[in-house]
Amino acid sequence: MGNLLMFQEMVTRYERGENAFDLTLEKWVRIRESIKIAFTTSHFDEVLEAAAIKVPLCLENQDNCGICPLEAICTRGQEGSFMRFMRAIQAYCIAGDLLPKSTLLSLTDQIISELESCKGESLKKVN
Numbered sequence: 001m002g003n004l005l006m007f008q009e010m011v012t013r014y015e016r017g018e019n020a021f022d023l024t025l026e027k028w029v030r031i032r033e034s035i036k037i038a039f040t041t042s043h044f045d046e047v048l049e050a051a052a053i054k055v056p057l058c059l060e061n062q063d064n065c066g067i068c069p070l071e072a073i074c075t076r077g078q079e080g081s082f083m084r085f086m087r088a089i090q091a092y093c094i095a096g097d098l099l100p101k102s103t104l105l106s107l108t109d110q111i112i113s114e115l116e117s118c119k120g121e122s123l124k125k126v127n
Contacts, residue, residue: 004050005030011059020056024070026113027055032108039097048089051082056059069122073114081111 005027027050034047054063060066067075074082085107092099119124 003030004034004046006050007053010053010056014056014059015117018056020060021115021122024055024057025112025115025119028051028108028112032105032112035104035108037102038092038101041093041096044089044092044096048086048093051085051089068116073111073118081107081114085111 005023010023010027014020024109031047031050034043034050038044038047055070055074057068065071065074073080085104088104088107092104
């Protein structure tokens with residue numbers, strides 16, 4: 001399922017000047033599209049790997065989550081959207097396409113919506 005955005009591609013594009021928020025959003029949009037076509041446990045394993053990688057904002061903030069605008073979404077070990085998604089995708093990695101994709105797609109949509117909101121709030125602070 002080669003359409004997932006992986007870390008090295010994000011880093012390369014970020015270093016070329018692409019926006020960190022836009023790359024993070026693209027990562028999750030690609031994850032959503034991959035979920036739609038996934039049907040084997042190996043497909044879901046690839047989605048899990050893509051979801052778990054850091055985003056350019058991790059680089060900008062030098063892994064200091066306390067100053068990152070995405071802290072509420074992706075803080076590991078807390079009950080945010082990211083952790084709910086990670087728990088759900090792990091179930092799909094075991095069951096494959098036996099589970100309805102609606103739950104996973106809904107969680108992905110929630111993350112995308114929260115990312116868009118964070119991007120908007122961040123832009124307001126800059127202006």
